Amino acid sequence: MKIKKFNVGTTGLDRFFGPLEAKIMNVLWDAEHPLTIKEVQQSLDHEKSLSFNTVMTVMNRLVEKGALQKQMEGKSFHYVPLESREDFLDHQSRELTHELMEEFGSLAVNHMVDVLEEVDPKLIQALEDKIRQWKNNG
Incomplete structure (x- = not known):
């Protein structure tokens, strides 16, 4: 994955991703298996109320950027980082x-x-x- 924007003045993953993207990536990296959008949303829910659509949009954007892979398992999509x-x-x-x-x-x-x-x-x-x-x- 080639990062096109580096955010100077921030720390950690926020240098490479937007704040919500970084939180989503951390949830997925900390998980021991691929997660659905709903599972990611629930993991983030303690911070603030995020709609399913917001989380879905950001996760699909991360797929487009090459950070996540989206795979069909049963009747729902599961997401996994492409690299550790x-x-x-x-x-x-x-x-x-x-x-x-x-x-x-x-x-x-x-x-x-x-x-x-x-x-x-x-x-x-x-x-x-x-x-x-x-x-x-x-």
Whole structure:
């Protein structure tokens, strides 16, 4: 799934999805099996009253975006994420990093290294290890 919009200034899945889309994706990722629209609606119902049609519209939009798969089981459709939360975040962060490098090159690298020190100095060691591994394989 290729995300076309990245929401700067938000956190978590809200960076990639609208707020309701992110909540729906979390419900489906936390489920151990595919869910119907009604089941998702009921899982979200504690937050605010959402109509079946609203949840259905958003879930079908997520199918169109390539985040969910819709499958007929019995007399109703069940929805399941096309990839795990971990794989989704891995793919999206990789794609975002690739785009930053293509567009901003060394500026992006410099800022990433600066942020590594601010966030967690141990990440510098992880970066050095990765560079060493890359050089040994190249």
